[in-house]
Amino acid sequence: MIWLVFALLTGAAVLSVLWPLARPAPKAREDAADVAFYRDQIAEIDAEFERGGLDREQAEAAKALAGRRLLAVAPEEAAAGSSPKARRIAAGLALVAIPALGLGLYQKIGHPDLPDMPLEARMKAPPAQQDFAAVVARMEAHIKAHPDDARALELMAPVYLRMGRFDDAVNARKKIIELRGETPQNLVDYAEALAYAGDGAITPDAEAQLQRALKLDPKNPGARFYLGLGAAQNGDKDKARKIWSELLPDLQGDAAAQQEVKAKLALLDAPAEPGAAQGAPPSGQAAAIASAAPEAQQKMIRTMVERLAQRLAAQGGGVDEWLRLIRAYKVLNEPEKAQNSYDQALKALAGDTGSREKLVASAKDMGLRTP
Amino acid sequence: MIVEVGHYALALALALSLMQAVLPFWGARTHDARLMAVARPAAMTQFAFVALSYAALTYAHVVSDFSLVNVVENSASAKPLIYKISGVWGNHEGSMMLWVLILAACGAAMAAFSRAIPPRLLADALSVQGVLGAAFLAFILLTSNPFARMVPAPIDGHDLNPILQDPGLAIHPPLLYLGYVGFSIVFSLAAAALIGGRLDAAFARFIRPWTLAAWCFLTLGIAMGSYWAYYTLGWGGFWFWDPVENASLMPWLAGTALLHSAAVMEKREALKVWTIFLAIVTFSLSLLGTFLVRSGVLTSVHSFASDPTRGLFILAILVMFIGGALFLFMLRASSLKQGGLFAPISRESALVVNNLLLTAACAAVLVGTLYPLALESINGDKISVGAPFFNLTFGPLFAPLLLLAPLGQLLAWKRGDLLAAAQRLFVAAGLGLAAMAVFAALHGAPVMSVVGSGLAVYLIVGAFVEIVGRIFPSGFGAAKNAVFRARGLPLSAWGTAFAHAGLGLSMLGIAASGWGVEKIVAMKQGDVYDVGPYQIEVVGVMNKPGPNYQSTIAYMSVKQDGHVVALLAPSKRFFSTRRMGTAQAGIVTLNLGQIYVSIAEPNPNGAIDARLYWKPLVSLIWIGALVMAFGGLLSLSDRRLRVGVARRAVKTQIAAQAAE
Incomplete structure (x- = not known):
């Protein structure tokens, strides 16, 4: 449909050039305007004389002047018809250049496949066809109108987490507790939201919520898991190990959760790597790697590193991501790739002096060739 | 689909504008009437496509289509409808769209209403208009695309800058742009005359309606902008000598000079080359204004967003058109036929003085606007050139202009009698002095307000002296036929009187600000x-x-x-x-x-x-501007040919003609 409209528009544009080329040539003389001008002038002088604005002598003198200028108009013939060759070239140009330019340029900057998205239509579309933002907006409007609808809040809280709107998630969880009272699950969810809002750290506030959940349900696995994480973050490895080891047997029947906890335990024993899993909330990938056999482990790590390398090469990234890549290659014992990545990073971060300095300093520590 | 159709239409408009630039120009060089005839339909279709594209963008704003970056950044679903429509040009991309829309409309208007213009001149002029269109369309599509999409679309936008959520936004930019861009037609015709090397006697007549219309719009646009700033900025000032304001004042000054020199050219065939030069300068200053405001060189409520690539692009456009036109002028000006001689004391001379003062005042504003920018870019010093500079430079150049305006109206063409003209101004001067006395008694200091208001009253009264003299040629006693004579007077004479009186009214309002x-x-x-x-x-x-x-x-x-x-x-x-x-x-x-x-x-x-x-009297500032524009409108509606007939000394006139 849209291509039909495009075709019609292109046709109209081309026709507007072809049409005058096909018609008989207009025959206007180049000097006609000047001749008409002086004739008008003489007529105007006569009219002014009739009105009494001029006396006879003035009018005659002015008319004589205009008459002389009229005679002096440089004669210039009308333009000739036109040579068939010029017409053919012009027509060809219009036929080729207009669609080529229009479509060529549009191809580069346009989005023919994107439909219009008027707000009202987005909001009114049947739920299945609604885009995510519209659903969120509708839910938020609903919550604004019904601030006590705990069910809506429970739907939205995880959505907020997924959208990175952690503060909104915290507020939603807090409101749910106000509305529904303190249950272990509510408290753990609240603590989780607080942890996300605090960049993954189990803050004292979050820990307080977890302790309350534990008071209500001493066996609550979620609360115990996060309390263990909090202990690990505080450097209390023994406490973390104790909490998590006791948690493991209670997770019978939930393989994924078990693996997650095992991974955490494994990481406790692994040499500390700055900024890695310890501080961040549990990640499924880290858990999967930790639980794999050593050989498979190596392979998985390699794939991850390659993926990171590809992403950085394609989209660029911050200095920390580049350093992670370089360090990974060093750990994997591939000094050539490490050096290559370092050179790439230098280029990618060319405009950012601060990052470059950090990069060069770290590279020196790792024994890479630096300029 | 509507959005993408609008986007494609804009790309097609660019392709068409290139055709419009190339084919008629080629035709004019090879005297090929058919190729030249391409200009008219191409200009009209180009306008249709730009209008379609503009309508699509407006549609996207009205229905809050947040898949467009431009809508997200400058609109919000809760914004009132009027600001959804006017908000289209309340941002960088949209305002450039409005600029191009008006440019294309001007081209189409020239194509539709200029049957009298010789075919070669028209072909070249529309070709220049095509190049202008191509340059700005490319600028929009390559650096400032209002149709850029955003997926997934957010659910609401960032809203329009609150200062712009005002009825002023609906009026000020379109008027101002009609003024700025209206001068593009005059520019194109001047460039075409230089390209063709043939300056028709009727040239001044061709540019008259466009100059007048653009000048009226620019006058109203500046006044509206000033009133908007006055009521919205909260401290009651109406003119700040801000670079953006100066950017609009400069084309106005040059355009006013052009208006007057074109009158001399039409009536007396004098000042031809000067008129061409002013036509180029006026639009060049419009372009300079666009550059200053749109490039991000200045930061103000007008500049929306700054982006170095945009600045460079506009600078390139600026250099191409101003440089190109001035180069053409340098090459061809000497070959244009000069005509019309006049004595040192004559209406022509008075208008030459008017032009010199206006261009000098314009130069003063230019220096005051560009010098701080140049200084900042050279050594980083930020200096502020404000009211004191302009009061010292612009003021002394503009004051004599006000004094001379009524005198010029009374001087005869070709050779005038200064003493007789001055005598006829006794009444106006007397009333001006009386006004000074009255204002001094009522309000007292400051002295500048007293002097300014007296000058303004003199200008208002003086503006009508010439007309009154023509209606009552032998004194007020002989009122017979007065109505008949008043109706017989050309509307352009009334227009001059009203425009000058309007200037006087504005002056009076400005002078009275001292008594606030x-x-x-x-x-x-x-x-x-x-x-x-x-x-x-x-x-x-x-x-x-x-x-x-x-x-x-x-x-x-x-x-x-x-x-x-x-x-x-x-x-x-x-x-x-x-x-x-x-x-x-x-x-x-x-x-x-x-x-x-x-x-x-x-x-x-x-x-x-x-x-x-x-x-006190502050509303006169804007009422005066309305009266000025009304004067321009009167003059515009007078389609008669204007003849300036020398009224005296027929014998010497013949001698002068022999010399021509």
Whole structure:
């Protein structure tokens, strides 16, 4: 449909050039305007004389002047018809250049496949066809109108987490507790939201919520898991190990959760790597790697590193991501790739002096060739 | 689909504008009538495509299509409809679209209404118009695309800058752009005359309607912008010598000079080359204004966003057109036929003096605007060239202009009698002096206000002396046939009188600003303040929600001798989307003066800081601009050919003709 409209528009544009080329040539003389001008002038002088604005002598003198200028108009013939060759070239140009330019340029900057998205239509579309933002907006409007609808809040809280709107998630969880009272699950969810809002750290506030959940349900696995994480973050490895080891047997029947906890335990024993899993909330990938056999482990790590390398090469990234890549290659014992990545990073971060300095300093520590 | 169709139409408009640039130009060089005939339909179709594209963008704004970056960044679903429509040009991309839309409309208008223009001149002019269109369309599509999409689309936008959410936005930019871009036609015709090397006698007649129309729009646009700044910025100033304002004043000054020199050219065939030069300069200054405002060189409410690639692109356009036109002028000007001789004391000479003063004033503004920018780019020093500089340079150049305007109207063409003309101005001068005495007695100092108001009265009265003289050729006693003669006078004569009188009115309003009264107070309910001849009582303060803002409104009554003469409701608005506030001044016009009140946020103790002003005669500034534009309109509606007939000394005239 849209291509039909495009075709019609292109046709109209081309026709507007072809049409005058096909018609008989207009025959206007180049000097006609000047001749008409002086004739008008003489007529105007006569009219002014009739009105009494001029006396006879003035009018005659002015008319004589205009008459002389009229005679002096440089004669210039009308333009000739036109040579068939010029017409053919012009027509060809219009036929080729207009669609080529229009479509060529549009191809580069346009989005023919994107439909219009008027707000009202987005909001009114049947739920299945609604885009995510519209659903969120509708839910938020609903919550604004019904601030006590705990069910809506429970739907939205995880959505907020997924959208990175952690503060909104915290507020939603807090409101749910106000509305529904303190249950272990509510408290753990609240603590989780607080942890996300605090960049993954189990803050004292979050820990307080977890302790309350534990008071209500001493066996609550979620609360115990996060309390263990909090202990690990505080450097209390023994406490973390104790909490998590006791948690493991209670997770019978939930393989994924078990693996997650095992991974955490494994990481406790692994040499500390700055900024890695310890501080961040549990990640499924880290858990999967930790639980794999050593050989498979190596392979998985390699794939991850390659993926990171590809992403950085394609989209660029911050200095920390580049350093992670370089360090990974060093750990994997591939000094050539490490050096290559370092050179790439230098280029990618060319405009950012601060990052470059950090990069060069770290590279020196790792024994890479630096300029 | 509508959005993408609009996007494609814009790309097609670019392709068409290139055709319009190339084929007619080629035809004009090879005397090929068919190729030249391409110009007209191409210009009209190009306009149709740009209009389609503009309509699509407006549609996207109206229905809040947040898949367009431009809509997201400058609109919000809760914004009132009028600002959804006017908000289209309330941002960088959209304002360039409006610019190109008007440019294309000008091209189409020239194609439609210029049957009398010789074919080769028209072909070249439309070709230049095509190059202009291509340059700006490429600028839009490559650096400032309003149709850029955003997926996934957010659910609401960032809203329009609250300062722009004002009826002024609906009026000021279109008027100003019609003025700026209207001069493009004059520019194209001048460039075409230079390209063709043939300057028709009728040239001045061809450019007259376009010059007048553009000048009227520019006058109204500047006045509207000034009034908008006056009521929205909250401290009652109406002109700030801000670079953006200067950018609009410069084309106005050059355009005014052009208007006058074109009159000389049409009536007397003199000042031909100068007229061509002014036509180029006027539009060049419009382009310079666009560059200053759109490139991000200046930061102001007008510049929206700055992006170095855009600045470079516009600079390239600027250099290409101004440089190209001036180069062409240098090559061809000497070969253009000069005509029309005149004595040192004549209407022509008076208009030459007018032109020199106007261009000198324009140069002063140019220096004052560009010098700080140049200095900053060379050594980083930020200096501010403000009112003192312009008062010292622009003022002394403009004052003699006001003195000479009535005199010039009274001088005869070709050779005039200065003494006789001056004698006829005795009445105007006398009334001016009397006005000075009256104003001095009523208001006293400052001296500049007294002198300025006297000058203004002289200018207003003087503007009509010539007309009155033509209606009553032998004194007021002989009123017979006066009505007949008044109706017989060309409308252009009335137009001149009104335009000059309008300038006088504006002058009077500006001069009277010296007598204003200003009070800064922390007011509470029930307070009464004396401001000039009036008392202002604070009746109450209230909070009220608007469609997309919260406002605090202070209700006040204005009393004179105990009677309430007016009510005021200045307010402060807070827009939550942008977390920005705006002030809505409370203004009421009394006896041509205005009471002006603007309030700030309430203090914690409940008092509200407010500025109260009494500004005598201030409304005349803008009424004067309306009268000026009305004069221009009168002149525009006069389609008669203008003849300037020398009125005296027929014998010497013949001698002069022999010399021609």
